[in-house]
Amino acid sequence: MSKVKEIVPGLVLCIVIACFTILIANKFPLFGAGTFAIITGIIVGNVGTGKIRRFNAGTKYSESKLLYYAIILLGGSISFHSIVEIGFSGVVFILIQMAVTLMSALWIGKKLALPENFRLLMASGNAVCGSSAIAATAPAIQAAEKEKSLAITVVNLTGTVLMFILPLVTALLYKQEPQPSSAMIGGVLQSVGQVVASGSMVSEVVKEEATVYKMVRILLLGAVIYVLRRYSKKAPIEKSTKIKFPIPWYISGFLLLCALHSIFSFPILLQEVIQNTGTFLEVVALAGIGLRIQLGDLVEQGGKVAIYTGLLTVVQIVAAVLLIAWLIL
Numbered sequence: 545m546s547k548v549k550e551i552v553p554g555l556v557l558c559i560v561i562a563c564f565t566i567l568i569a570n571k572f573p574l575f576g577a578g579t580f581a582i583i584t585g586i587i588v589g590n591v592g593t594g595k596i597r598r599f600n601a602g603t604k605y606s607e608s609k610l611l612y613y614a615i616i617l618l619g620g621s622i623s624f625h626s627i628v629e630i631g632f633s634g635v636v637f638i639l640i641q642m643a644v645t646l647m648s649a650l651w652i653g654k655k656l657a658l659p660e661n662f663r664l665l666m667a668s669g670n671a672v673c674g675s676s677a678i679a680a681t682a683p684a685i686q687a688a689e690k691e692k693s694l695a696i697t698v699v700n701l702t703g704t705v706l707m708f709i710l711p712l713v714t715a716l717l718y719k720q721e722p723q724p725s726s727a728m729i730g731g732v733l734q735s736v737g738q739v740v741a742s743g744s745m746v747s748e749v750v751k752e753e754a755t756v757y758k759m760v761r762i763l764l765l766g767a768v769i770y771v772l773r774r775y776s777k778k779a780p781i782e783k784s785t786k787i788k789f790p791i792p793w794y795i796s797g798f799l800l801l802c803a804l805h806s807i808f809s810f811p812i813l814l815q816e817v818i819q820n821t822g823t824f825l826e827v828v829a830l831a832g833i834g835l836r837i838q839l840g841d842l843v844e845q846g847g848k849v850a851i852y853t854g855l856l857t858v859v860q861i862v863a864a865v866l867l868i869a870w871l872i873l
Contacts, residue, residue: 547601554602554832558610561585561831562824577823578741578830582704585834599835606832607675610825612794615736617822618755619801621815627756627802633871634727638760641731644863645671645856646768650775652855656848661687664772665695670856673762674699674735675833677769684769685776694849697837702853703734704834710861711745717865722749724868730757731867732860737830762795 561584562577569577589603646667653663668681675696682692710732714725725746730753733739739758743751801818804810810818 550601551605554599558606558828558831562827577827581827581830582834585831589835603832603835611829614822614826615794616797619798620818623806637871642671648859661691669699672765684773703738707742720746725750726753727872730754
């Protein structure tokens with residue numbers, strides 16, 4: 545009960561922000577409730593409310609657990625038929641894009657003399673799934689809490705900006721054609737929530753297909769963590785250590801619901817209930833993410849982190865453009 549009492553204040557704040565932003569999004573549907581939720585969360589969090597200790601447990605619960613539940617429910621609107629649609633070229637695109645992101649994050653960060661653990665966390669967060677990947681990678685490389693928090697802040701802020709930029713890029717380069725637009729958004733953006741929000745700005749088709757690209761990246765989380773742990777000088781792996789490639793529990797749930805939908809084809813009403821519930825949980829989670837982004841942490845790091853993030857973002861987008869031209873178009 546004591547843990548529940550700790551979570552309630554922050555959770556209620558996230559729900560209030562979510563309800564407010566959903567109402568705003570109904571007036572401005574182009575951007576989506578998720579985008580407004582993150583922006584509102586950042587404003588509220590940096591004005592002062594988000595710094596109050598009593599909200600921390602609830603915002604953390606919202607940005608992690610609720611987002612995981614939203615991902616699971618997303619499986620109810622996607623079948624394996626849609627996963628097959630990205631084809632062999634789509635899988636190759638994801639593999640190369642992730643490899644480029646990992647190597648660039650490590651190399652650019654090293655050239656800028658940034659701490660190793662920060663580089664490793666940024667590599668994982670940008671290549672796989674943002675906050676979730678960073679949280680999963682941190683204990684594997686023995687990263688400090690401050691290193692993890694800074695990486696999550698940088699990745700979430702970058703992803704929030706990219707949510708607006710990538711739809712413009714797809715409009716300019718691909719005239720928002722579904723397949724290349726989905727590959728760009730699903731292959732570059734950091735978190736599932738950001739992919740969904742950005743995809744929604746283009747079309748419902750792009751939103752669903754971009755999410756599929758994103759899920760393929762998430763399935764490779766275990767492999768990425770293993771590679772980064774081997775790379776880390778602070779977390780050497782002994783010869784007796786067993787190699788494991790775990791699938792996160794929420795991805796297992798997503799795949800299970802996806803399989804059930806593929807086999808039984810859920811009724812339209814049930815699909816709508818699952819989709820609407822998942823969307824609401826997602827908006828609440830994005831509000832929690834926004835509340836936990838502290839801009840002051842970025843200012844303390846100076847321009848070096850900004851340069852690092854900017855260069856890495858440019859590399860990701862350029863790589864995606866070249867790979868899409870080669871594999872997708």
